[in-house]
Amino acid sequence: MSMSPDELKNLKPDKVVDARGTSCPGPLLEAKRNIGQVPVGGVMEVLSSDATTVRNLQAWAKKVGHEYLGHIEEAGYYRIFVRRKK
Amino acid sequence: MADKMAIVVFSGSVDRLLGMSILASSAAAMDWEVDIFLQLWGVYAFKKDVMKENMNFSEFEELKDAVVKRIQELNFPMWYDILKQGKETGNIHIYACSTAAKAWNVTKDDLEMVDDLMEAGEFIEKVRDAKLSFFI
Numbered sequence: 001m002s003m004s005p006d007e008l009k010n011l012k013p014d015k016v017v018d019a020r021g022t023s024c025p026g027p028l029l030e031a032k033r034n035i036g037q038v039p040v041g042g043v044m045e046v047l048s049s050d051a052t053t054v055r056n057l058q059a060w061a062k063k064v065g066h067e068y069l070g071h072i073e074e075a076g077y078y079r080i081f082v083r084r085k086k
Numbered sequence: 087m088a089d090k091m092a093i094v095v096f097s098g099s100v101d102r103l104l105g106m107s108i109l110a111s112s113a114a115a116m117d118w119e120v121d122i123f124l125q126l127w128g129v130y131a132f133k134k135d136v137m138k139e140n141m142n143f144s145e146f147e148e149l150k151d152a153v154v155k156r157i158q159e160l161n162f163p164m165w166y167d168i169l170k171q172g173k174e175t176g177n178i179h180i181y182a183c184s185t186a187a188k189a190w191n192v193t194k195d196d197l198e199m200v201d202d203l204m205e206a207g208e209f210i211e212k213v214r215d216a217k218l219s220f221f222i
Binding site: 021022023024025026028029031032033059060063064 | 168
C-alpha cells in the first residue's frame with residue numbers, strides 16, 4: 001500500500017539513486033543496478049526527471065517482488081520510493 | 087521459472103538496434119530472461135570494428151543528422167551501452183547465427199557481447215517457451 005507524502009518525506013532511504021537527466025531505460029536500469037546495495041527491508045529512493053518513471057518503477061517493483069511505497073513530485077523531478085523485500 | 091523474451095535481430099541499423107536494446111535491457115531489469123539471435127546485418131553491427139562506427143539508419147534517412155544531434159543533446163547513451171548495462175545487471179544472452187558469422191568471416195571473439203555462435207534450430211528450441219518474441 002502506498003504511503004502518504006508526509007510519511008514518504010519522513011523516510012530515511014538506505015540508498016538514493018539520482019537518475020535525473022536520463023531517459024528510459026536509464027532510471028529502471030539504475031534501480032536494478034542499485035537495489036542490491038539496499039539491505040532487505042531497506043528503502044531505495046530513485047530520482048527521475050520523467051513522470052513516466054513513476055509507473056515504470058511501480059511495474060518493476062511488482063514484477064520483481066519489491067514494494068512500491070509511493071512518490072513525491074518536486075520541482076522538475078520525482079522522488080520514487082521502493083522497499084527491498086527479498 | 088523466469089519469463090522469457092526472444093529477439094531476432096536481422097537489422098544492423100542503429101535506430102532499430104536502439105529500440106531493441108531498450109526492450110532487452112528493460113526486460114532484463116524486470117527479471118526476464120532475454121535471448122537474442124543475431125542474423126546477417128545484426129551480426130555485422132556487433133563486429134568489434136563496426137559497433138561504434140555504425141551510423142546506418144533504416145528510416146527517415148533525411149532526419150538522421152537532426153536525430154543524432156538531439157540524442158547527443160539529451161546525453162542519451164548509445165544502443166550498445168544500454169545493452170551492455172542490461173547484460174551486466176540482468177540475464178541477457180546473445181547468440182550469433184553461425185552462417186552469418188561465416189559470411190562476415192568472424193568468430194565469437196570478433197564480436198562484442200556475443201556469448202556464442204548458434205544455428206537457427208537450436209535457438210528456436212531454446213526460446214520455444216518465450217512469452218514475447220520480436221523480429222527486428
